[in-house]
Amino acid sequence: MSVGILGAGAWGTALAQMVASDGRDVLIWAREDELVEEINSAHTNTPFLPSAKLTENVTATGDLADMAQLDVLLVVTPAQHMGSVLAAMPSHPRDLVLCSKGIEAGTGRLMNHVARDAAPGSAVAVLSGPTFAHEVAAGLPTAVTLACSEGREQWERIAPVVARPAFRPYYSDDVTGAEIGGAVKNVLAIACGVVDGLGLGQNARAALIARGYAEMLRFGESLGARAETLAGLCGLGDLVLTCSSTSSRNFSLGKALGEGQSAQDLMSDRRTVAEGAHTAPVLVELAARRGVAMPIVTAVYDLLKGDDPKAVVEDILSRPLKAEQDSGA
Numbered sequence: 001m002s003v004g005i006l007g008a009g010a011w012g013t014a015l016a017q018m019v020a021s022d023g024r025d026v027l028i029w030a031r032e033d034e035l036v037e038e039i040n041s042a043h044t045n046t047p048f049l050p051s052a053k054l055t056e057n058v059t060a061t062g063d064l065a066d067m068a069q070l071d072v073l074l075v076v077t078p079a080q081h082m083g084s085v086l087a088a089m090p091s092h093p094r095d096l097v098l099c100s101k102g103i104e105a106g107t108g109r110l111m112n113h114v115a116r117d118a119a120p121g122s123a124v125a126v127l128s129g130p131t132f133a134h135e136v137a138a139g140l141p142t143a144v145t146l147a148c149s150e151g152r153e154q155w156e157r158i159a160p161v162v163a164r165p166a167f168r169p170y171y172s173d174d175v176t177g178a179e180i181g182g183a184v185k186n187v188l189a190i191a192c193g194v195v196d197g198l199g200l201g202q203n204a205r206a207a208l209i210a211r212g213y214a215e216m217l218r219f220g221e222s223l224g225a226r227a228e229t230l231a232g233l234c235g236l237g238d239l240v241l242t243c244s245s246t247s248s249r250n251f252s253l254g255k256a257l258g259e260g261q262s263a264q265d266l267m268s269d270r271r272t273v274a275e276g277a278h279t280a281p282v283l284v285e286l287a288a289r290r291g292v293a294m295p296i297v298t299a300v301y302d303l304l305k306g307d308d309p310k311a312v313v314e315d316i317l318s319r320p321l322k323a324e325q326d327s328g329a
């Protein structure tokens with residue numbers, strides 16, 4: 001099975017290194033010509049994953065036509081660019097494994113819908129879980145959900161492509177659940193960063209993780225995701241990881257907001273992606289349309305619009321008391 005990676009950011013590069021660790025050749029598509037050159041000559045990716053030294057069986061191309069001929073393509077562009085990059089390919093591999101975490105602004109489409117629309121002949125799977133890129137590139141033990149829209153038969157084809165001694169995929173057929181977990185936790189990680197930046201303490205952070213998880217469940221279930229999926233690696237697992245560490249770009253963005261930096265300054269000139277900032281507005285819109293209460297996600301949206309963090313926290317804390325399992329705001 002020939003394997004390629006679409007996108008040479010931190011995550012695409014780490015996945016390339018992980019897949020190549022059994023000696024197979026991996027082709028990675030980079031958008032930047034100078035990065036294609038750097039990967040092929042120095043076997044490094046200094047802009048996006050400076051800690052990694054790639055093996056020589058990872059090679060790069062800037063030509064999307066080279067990716068069309070492969071058997072399996074791991075799609076790792078930022079969520080907002082997945083549709084345009086897939087649409088620019090002349091044709092598509094049989095299997096697309098979606099590794100980006102987000103919801104498309106404007107259309108409200110989940111990534112699996114974006115991919116199915118752009119590549120109707122391909123089988124789509126979602127790989128998601130608690131996976132900081134630098135740890136995967138370093139070969140540290142990691143486990144993920146691999147949700148296959150075409151069930152066990154597809155799993156038999158693609159699990160061997162990504163399973164390694166230190167990288168353990170778990171089977172699921174709940175593609176929607178696998179996607180919702182990753183998209184929503186990015187927004188919640190911004191909220192946890194804000195709590196950290198404001199110095200509100202670890203009790204508040206734990207409360208936010210638990211109440212944020214309740215929002216993830218409500219929203220996911222409204223779209224047909226299964227609760228058990230969201231309780232797994234791609235939901236709760238990833239939520240705990242990203243809400244606990246400044247290794248998360250989303251958490252770090254929130255922390256800087258909590259410390260008083262302006263959202264506009266933080267978002268302008270960013271080279272790396274903090275997906276939660278792009279997901280928050282579209283998530284607020286989708287939740288409102290479905291009548292799902294998401295007060296924490298809405299608070300993050302307000303902060304990103306420029307509202308004062310202390311005032312936003314005051315609003316959240318002054319809501320009426322209610323039963324813990326009550327699904328309203």
Ligand SMILES: NC(=O)C1=CN([C@@H]2O[C@H](COP(=O)(O)OP(=O)(O)OC[C@H]3O[C@@H](n4cnc5c(N)ncnc54)[C@H](O)[C@@H]3O)[C@@H](O)[C@H]2O)C=CC1
Pocket residue numbers: 007008009010011012013030031032048076077078079081085099100101102131132133134271272273274275
């Ligand atoms: N970094 C990580 O630890 C993990 C990231 N992810 C997800 O992987 C996806 C990619 O993130 P990273 O690899 O971390 O990115 P990154 O932040 O390291 O790099 C930014 C990427 O965006 C690309 N880019 C910028 N403008 C673009 C455009 N107009 N069209 C296409 N591509 C463009 C750049 O070429 C670069 O590959 C995101 O959805 C992220 O949530 C998922 C798991 C772990």
Ligand SMILES: O=C(CO)COP(=O)(O)O
Pocket residue numbers: 101129130131132133186189238241242247248249250251273274275
């Ligand atoms: O998704 C991730 C870990 O699972 C990476 O999180 P950040 O995008 O916040 O860095």
